[in-house]
Amino acid sequence: MSTPNALPYHDTKPQGAPDFYFETNARFRFLIARLGHEGWVRYLRDLGKSYYAPVNNQWQSGGLAAVAQYWRDFFAAEPGAKVEVEEKPDRVELDVQECPIFKQLRIGQREIVKEFCQHCFYLGQARANEAGMEMRLCGGNGSCRHTYAKSEAGLPPQDMSEIKEAQL
Amino acid sequence: MIGCYDFCGHYEWTFDWLDREGGHELVRAFWDEAINQDSQIHARELILNEGFEGMAKYWGHTLLEESPDLGFKITKQEDVFRVDMHDCPSKGFLLRNDLEQYRDYCDHCMGWIGPLMKDAGFTINHEHNHCGQCWWEMRKQGEPDADVSVGATSGEADVRLREEWTQDAAHVDAYRKASDPDGKHI
Numbered sequence: 001m002s003t004p005n006a007l008p009y010h011d012t013k014p015q016g017a018p019d020f021y022f023e024t025n026a027r028f029r030f031l032i033a034r035l036g037h038e039g040w041v042r043y044l045r046d047l048g049k050s051y052y053a054p055v056n057n058q059w060q061s062g063g064l065a066a067v068a069q070y071w072r073d074f075f076a077a078e079p080g081a082k083v084e085v086e087e088k089p090d091r092v093e094l095d096v097q098e099c100p101i102f103k104q105l106r107i108g109q110r111e112i113v114k115e116f117c118q119h120c121f122y123l124g125q126a127r128a129n130e131a132g133m134e135m136r137l138c139g140g141n142g143s144c145r146h147t148y149a150k151s152e153a154g155l156p157p158q159d160m161s162e163i164k165e166a167q168l
Numbered sequence: 169m170i171g172c173y174d175f176c177g178h179y180e181w182t183f184d185w186l187d188r189e190g191g192h193e194l195v196r197a198f199w200d201e202a203i204n205q206d207s208q209i210h211a212r213e214l215i216l217n218e219g220f221e222g223m224a225k226y227w228g229h230t231l232l233e234e235s236p237d238l239g240f241k242i243t244k245q246e247d248v249f250r251v252d253m254h255d256c257p258s259k260g261f262l263l264r265n266d267l268e269q270y271r272d273y274c275d276h277c278m279g280w281i282g283p284l285m286k287d288a289g290f291t292i293n294h295e296h297n298h299c300g301q302c303w304w305e306m307r308k309q310g311e312p313d314a315d316v317s318v319g320a321t322s323g324e325a326d327v328r329l330r331e332e333w334t335q336d337a338a339h340v341d342a343y344r345k346a347s348d349p350d351g352k353h354i
Contacts, residue, residue, distance in 0.1 A: 009174040009265040012257075016172030019230065020179075024170050026206035027182065030198055035189070043185060047170075051181045077173035101169070108210070120169050 006066070006073040008054035015079045021104040028113045037115070041122050048126030059131035067092045067133070067148045080104060091149035102142040102166070112166040117141065121158060124148070140164035176261040183276065184269035196349065199279025208280060215288045223249045223306060241325035248314065249306045252327040256300040263300060274298055274341070278349040286347035293345065297338040301327045313345070 031040040049056075058066045068087040071094055075081040082098035105112050117140030124135035128148055134155050136147045141164040149155050170178060186194045204212070211230075214222030224244050231240045231251075239255030262273060274296040281304075285292055289309050293316050296302035305321060307314060315321075318328045327333060333340075341352045 007173065009177050009261070009267065011173060011261055012264075016175055017230075018172060020172035020175040022210075023175070023179065023203065023207040024172075026202040027198075029206060030202035034194070034197070039189075043182075043189075046185060047178060047181065051178050074169075074171060074173070078169075078171050099169075100172075123170065 006058065006070045007077065008058075015077050018079045018100070018104040019108075021101045022108060022110060024101060025105055025110055025113055025116065028116060028119060032113065032115065040115075044119055044122040045126040048123045049130055052123075052127050053130070056127050056130035059127070059133065064090075064092050064148070064150070067131075071146075075100075090153040091147055091155075094146035094148075096139075096144045096146065099142050099144065106142075106168065109168070112168060114165045114167075116166040117144065117163050118160070120144070120146065121160075121163060125158070138162040141166050174261075174265075176258045177265065177267050179276075180262055180267060180273050181269045183273070187270065196279060199276055199349065200283045203276070203280035204284050208284070212284055212287075215284060219288070219290075220244055220249045220306070227251060241322060243322040243325065245321070247307060247311070248321055250321045251304045252322050252325050253300075253302045253304075254327050254330065256302065259298075259300045272298070272341070274302065275349045277302075278343060278346070278352075282347040282349055282351075291345040292343060292347060294343040295328075295340050297333055297335075297340045299332060299335060299338045301330060301333055301338075303327050316344075 028040060031043055035043070055070060058070065064087055068085050071083070071085045071092070075083040075085070078100045080098065080100040080103045084095040084097070086093045086095070102112070117137070121135065121137040124137065124146060128135035132151060134149050134151055134153070136155050136158050138145050139162070147155065183195055183198075186198050211226045214226045216222070218225070224242065227242060239253070239257065241252045241254070243250040243252070259273060262268060278292070278294065282292060285306055290306045291309050293305040293307070293314065294302065303326065305314065305316065319326045332338070343352050346352070
């Protein structure tokens with residue numbers, strides 16, 4: 001199998017199928033319509049704590065180096081991603097120059113859920129907290145910056161107004 | 169970010185979350201509203217407008233993208249469109265990675281394809297063995313019962329000729345002239 005090494009689940013092909021991004025957008029639209037914003041956030045937090053537990057455990061034991069390696073391997077397996085991962089002494093920063101999901105949703109001319117970019121924060125923060133870290137996000141709508149840091153780094157609280165709404 | 173590399177893992181996890189949140193009806197609604205009517209609108213447009221030809225275009229593209237090793241065979245005839253899935257990339261991912269939260273992942277295909285085919289004027293004969301093998305036959309609504317015996321439509325490509333089809337761990341769910349994910353008879 002072709003195996004990005006820090007990922008907990010492995011496939012026989014080196015990258016995923018980009019059409020699956022259509023489902024992620026549709027999934028969020030359904031959850032928000034049926035369960036409201038609060039229900040969608042609860043879903044993302046549960047997903048972060050449960051489904052991603054193997055990764056969270058890697059982060060907890062491996063620290064920032066494990067976080068950086070995970071994201072390098074993660075984006076190598078996502079078709080169309082242009083992302084720089086930088087490991088600093090007290091944090092890891094992801095410079096997402098081209099979000100692969102937005103790229104594909106725009107190719108497919110899909111109506112993007114306007115809160116779409118918030119999912120990276122709610123999911124990322126839930127996962128980081130499980131590993132004793134914090135996550136912050138700024139930007140969105142196709143390019144953004146993620147910061148993962150240990151709690152003692154003292155990141156300011158997330159300002160939700162720094163997360164952009166999605167547009168086609 | 170939620171990725172597509174391990175898509176089948178968090179997709180399958182989501183079915184179980186929805187089931188716990190809102191019961192079976194919420195899962196069914198998800199398959200129909202989020203998948204059939206939203207995510208897969210490209211499939212809907214092709215199949216509603218072009219019938220069998222649209223099915224060939226959709227599954228020809230999708231299965232090639234998801235299964236570049238060609239673990240499937242498509243058979244298109246005047247009165248039937250058939251897929252023999254010999255090595256499902258989706259279920260295979262779950263099996264290889266030991267991921268199972270929801271009680272029957274395979275039901276999701278009938279969950280969105282069933283309502284789509286109903287809207288497009290087709291019925292489905294289908295069986296899946298929960299081990300990464302299945303077959304589908306789409307025919308126009310109102311036609312008499314078809315011969316679905318082994319090899320009748322796809323000859324030697326019929327997935328039921330594989331040893332794995334009846335492996336000990338397998339139990340087969342079957343649908344006849346169906347469009348509802350709960351319409352299986354075993």
